[in-house]
Amino acid sequence: xxxxxxxxxNLVYTRSxxxxxxxxxxxxxxxxxxxxxxxxxxxxxxxxxxTVKNNAIRNMADERFDPALFRMxxxxxxxxxxxxxxxxxxxxxVDSGGSPKLGEVIELLNNASRARAPSLLAELMDRLDAKxxxxxxxxxxxxxxxxxSARLAKTAFAQAFDKQVDDVEEVWHALRPPYAELFAWGExxxxxxxxxxxxxxxxxxxxxxxDDGSVDxxxxxxxxxxxxxxxQIAATDREVRLFSRGGDEVxxxxxxxxxxxxxIGVLDGELLVRGEVQGGEAASFNALQQRLGRKTVTAAMxxxxxxxxxxxxxxxxxxxxxxxLPWSARRDRLEHFxxxxxxxxxxxxxxxxxxxxxxxxxxxxxxxxxxxxxVMLKRKDSPYVAGRRVGLWYKWKREPLVADCVMMYxxxxxxxxxxxxxxxxxGCWADDGTLLPVGKAYSGFSDEELKWLDRFVxxxxxxxxGPVREVEKSxxxxxxxxxxxxxxxxxxxxxxxxxxxxxxxxxxxAEEADMVETLRGMIG
Amino acid sequence: xxxxPSIPVARALVTHGHADHARGxxxxxxxxxxxxxxxxxxxxxxxxxPVAYGDGMDERGVRISFHPAGHVLGSAQILLEHxxxxxxxxxxxxxxxxxxxxxFEPVPCDIFITEATFGLPVFTHPPIEEEMAKLLDxxxxxxxxxxxxxxxxxxxxxxxxxxxxxxxYDEPIFLHGAMQRMCELYAGHGIDLGELIVAxxxxxxxxxxxxxxxxxxxxxxxxxxxxxxxxxxxxxxWMRVRQRxxxxxxxxxxxISDHADWTELTSTLSELRPTETWIxxxxxxxxxxxxxxHQMKARALDLVGxxxxxxx
Numbered sequence: 001x002x003x004x005x006x007x008x009x010n011l012v013y014t015r016s017x018x019x020x021x022x023x024x025x026x027x028x029x030x031x032x033x034x035x036x037x038x039x040x041x042x043x044x045x046x047x048x049x050x051t052v053k054n055n056a057i058r059n060m061a062d063e064r065f066d067p068a069l070f071r072m073x074x075x076x077x078x079x080x081x082x083x084x085x086x087x088x089x090x091x092x093x094v095d096s097g098g099s100p101k102l103g104e105v106i107e108l109l110n111n112a113s114r115a116r117a118p119s120l121l122a123e124l125m126d127r128l129d130a131k132x133x134x135x136x137x138x139x140x141x142x143x144x145x146x147x148x149s150a151r152l153a154k155t156a157f158a159q160a161f162d163k164q165v166d167d168v169e170e171v172w173h174a175l176r177p178p179y180a181e182l183f184a185w186g187e188x189x190x191x192x193x194x195x196x197x198x199x200x201x202x203x204x205x206x207x208x209x210x211d212d213g214s215v216d217x218x219x220x221x222x223x224x225x226x227x228x229x230x231x232q233i234a235a236t237d238r239e240v241r242l243f244s245r246g247g248d249e250v251x252x253x254x255x256x257x258x259x260x261x262x263x264i265g266v267l268d269g270e271l272l273v274r275g276e277v278q279g280g281e282a283a284s285f286n287a288l289q290q291r292l293g294r295k296t297v298t299a300a301m302x303x304x305x306x307x308x309x310x311x312x313x314x315x316x317x318x319x320x321x322x323x324x325l326p327w328s329a330r331r332d333r334l335e336h337f338x339x340x341x342x343x344x345x346x347x348x349x350x351x352x353x354x355x356x357x358x359x360x361x362x363x364x365x366x367x368x369x370x371x372x373x374x375v376m377l378k379r380k381d382s383p384y385v386a387g388r389r390v391g392l393w394y395k396w397k398r399e400p401l402v403a404d405c406v407m408m409y410x411x412x413x414x415x416x417x418x419x420x421x422x423x424x425x426x427g428c429w430a431d432d433g434t435l436l437p438v439g440k441a442y443s444g445f446s447d448e449e450l451k452w453l454d455r456f457v458x459x460x461x462x463x464x465x466g467p468v469r470e471v472e473k474s475x476x477x478x479x480x481x482x483x484x485x486x487x488x489x490x491x492x493x494x495x496x497x498x499x500x501x502x503x504x505x506x507x508x509x510a511e512e513a514d515m516v517e518t519l520r521g522m523i524g
Numbered sequence: 525x526x527x528x529p530s531i532p533v534a535r536a537l538v539t540h541g542h543a544d545h546a547r548g549x550x551x552x553x554x555x556x557x558x559x560x561x562x563x564x565x566x567x568x569x570x571x572x573x574p575v576a577y578g579d580g581m582d583e584r585g586v587r588i589s590f591h592p593a594g595h596v597l598g599s600a601q602i603l604l605e606h607x608x609x610x611x612x613x614x615x616x617x618x619x620x621x622x623x624x625x626x627x628f629e630p631v632p633c634d635i636f637i638t639e640a641t642f643g644l645p646v647f648t649h650p651p652i653e654e655e656m657a658k659l660l661d662x663x664x665x666x667x668x669x670x671x672x673x674x675x676x677x678x679x680x681x682x683x684x685x686x687x688x689x690x691x692x693y694d695e696p697i698f699l700h701g702a703m704q705r706m707c708e709l710y711a712g713h714g715i716d717l718g719e720l721i722v723a724x725x726x727x728x729x730x731x732x733x734x735x736x737x738x739x740x741x742x743x744x745x746x747x748x749x750x751x752x753x754x755x756x757x758x759x760x761x762w763m764r765v766r767q768r769x770x771x772x773x774x775x776x777x778x779x780i781s782d783h784a785d786w787t788e789l790t791s792t793l794s795e796l797r798p799t800e801t802w803i804x805x806x807x808x809x810x811x812x813x814x815x816x817x818h819q820m821k822a823r824a825l826d827l828v829g830x831x832x833x834x835x836x
Binding site: 012014066068069072076077079087089412414419 | 644645646647648744745746747748749756764765766767769770773774775776777786787807809810813814817
């Protein structure tokens with residue numbers, strides 16, 4: 001338990017993804033079974049302890065601490081589990097058999113009755129130090145919150161034992177914590193486990209940006225680039241699972257898609273929300289955002305933001321691996337497959353009929369539909385290959401919109417940029433002559449420009465609010481963005497999609513920056 | 525009679541050299557010789573009237589004496605005695621051993637005027653040896669970079685350096701320029717800090733695998749761009765709370781404080797059992813609540829201008 005607690009603690013304070021992976025990999029290599037398997041499950045979110053409920057922790061605190069002192073402490077710390085873990089040091093010390101192993105903790109909790117769980121939890125608390133208690137309470141209450149996704153945990157496993165993460169992915173859902181077979185394979189003590197009939201994630205094929213080039217439409221097919229989230233549907237005759245672009249399972253967030261799916265295979269597509277104002281067509285990303293980042297979803301949410309998948313590729317039809325086929329052959333198979341699916345939840349991404357590249361350019365320029373981000377170009381003879389491969393798929397985003405905005409606030413970046421003011425909030429003019437914030441950006445500028453911007457912020461600070469500096473409203477930033485949406489969260493009433501700084505307009509007086517109304521006119 | 529006044533007065537009794545207790549501009553200052561030296565360094569003030577630990581003087585019928593507080597070099601509690609009544613003002617204090625200052629001396633009294641910077645039961649400072657081991661492990665894990673330790677320039681920095689030496693670390697330690705003179709002052713008072721090198725102007729390569737000590741305000745500042753791939757550590761009692769450490773972009777939190785933690789605050793009250801406890805600054809409400817639960821009379825003074833968090 002001590003090592004696991006230390007790992008969690010280190011993960012809390014580590015921001016670099018590579019360092020997080022290295023920390024987890026080191027732990028997995030050095031820790032014996034079954035502890036490391038339970039830890040892997042906890043990090044990947046596949047561990048659940050049924051007997052401990054959140055209020056058990058509160059009750060434990062109420063029985064031991066003065067309520068007023070607990071409330072003051074809780075208010076200060078901001079987290080119940082951490083408060084209890086820290087305050088436990090104030091209790092009389094009980095010598096009760098030394099620090100338990102992680103595996104022992106899980107086994108005890110899982111085998112405890114609901115009635116016995118609280119006193120068991122307290123006994124375990126007595127055997128741990130503050131870090132260990134924090135880890136225990138986080139484990140028991142089911143949310144580690146250390147910024148680790150399931151995919152990252154699997155990547156760390158792969159790195160620890162010199163395996164391919166895709167091979168890990170393939171067997172993952174067939175295995176259960178504490179993953180003894182997985183570690184046996186990792187350490188070369190046994191064959192790779194049988195993936196059986198489980199549905200698992202295959203890495204996505206990705207596209208390169210088509211900057212200023214062009215392609216011959218004799219070789220390339222064109223489709224719309226939809227502004228939703230990339231999703232993979234993997235179905236066996238036992239189960240249907242949905243995966244996000246990062247390879248994390250999102251079935252729980254979109255249960256209606258999994259339920260509506262029929263057939264066996266693996267498909268690639270875009271998850272979108274059907275919008276009423278769009279006449280039943282795909283709504284903007286803004287609408288989809290309401291459905292993202294949820295582990296489970298209510299019926300009301302499902303009704304208000306109905307989702308569907310616009311399919312554009314097929315990787316497997318039953319057990320047949322189609323990834324080696326050319327795109328055009330896969331497309332035929334996809335059309336055939338999709339014909340049997342519920343049209344309310346699944347449709348096909350249409351092929352754009354363009355005479356030639358110029359014509360496609362005109363069609364692309366004319367599209368201002370809410371959910372269209374641009375155009376995809378796919379080589380007709382390309383196989384489906386993982387990752388980004390030159391020459392096969394291109395994304396040709398529509399020309400960004402631009403606006404001249406005034407820098408209002410700046411904040412330090414993180415990691416390498418922590419000594420630079422690199423995150424900027426900018427605004428446009430309202431009718432009454434005040435500046436209203438319209439967006440925030442932290443990219444698009446060169447290292448040289450960043451140095452200049454950092455100096456500008458430091459020399460033109462007018463107020464400080466914690467980490468945020470308010471600056472003299474004098475610098476015009478040309479901001480590029482993909483779209484503007486209505487937003488109730490911002491005072492200006494609008495929100496930008498993918499804003500980035502495209503140019504520093506040091507020549508332009510702030511009074512000549514754009515009006516909020518101008519931006520409002522760009523709402524697609 | 526003014527103790528640690530926040531406005532200039534004709535004559536001030538000063539418990540210790542931190543800026544929220546010792547200010548410039550007083551007519552005259554009574555303090556320990558070490559505190560006077562620190563004030564002279566910080567404010568360029570003339571030396572005032574030195575009062576050694578245990579020594580005292582009479583002033584209009586009040587006996588005034590200074591006693592070690594264990595907070596930083598020269599820190600003192602001030603005891604006032606009048607007509608058989610004894611009042612102790614702690615300033616800031618701690619009960620843990622500290623190689624850079626004299627240990628706290630419990631002074632029996634009727635009225636105990638205490639700080640409560642870490643006056644919440646979540647604050648238990650771990651043994652400093654554990655925190656030093658963390659710091660040295662962090663250094664070992666980052667041989668091509670360095671560990672940058674944020675530590676308050678008066679007291680904390682020197683204590684961290686002295687504890688590193690006690691733990692057997694004898695490499696040169698690199699310093700932010702703002703700390704140099706205070707470290708020299710400590711060394712001049714017989715506190716061995718080993719070899720210290722100012723980081724300013726050094727090539728990055730010279731600091732690889734090293735430990736750099738800087739004031740907390742410099743941790744995320746442009747100043748750090750001169751350092752080789754620093755891991756940011758911070759020595760402070762506040763580091764006990766995760767969210768606090770994360771807010772400050774700290775990667776290696778070191779729970780090291782020059783203030784009494786909750787256990788020290790409450791056990792000191794139990795030991796002295798004063799008739800009344802006055803709480804000057806910090807988490808006054810929680811300590812007051814504890815006194816209530818233990819049938820001790822207490823009130824909060826809510827002094828203004830105290831508690832600089834960097835100092836924790």
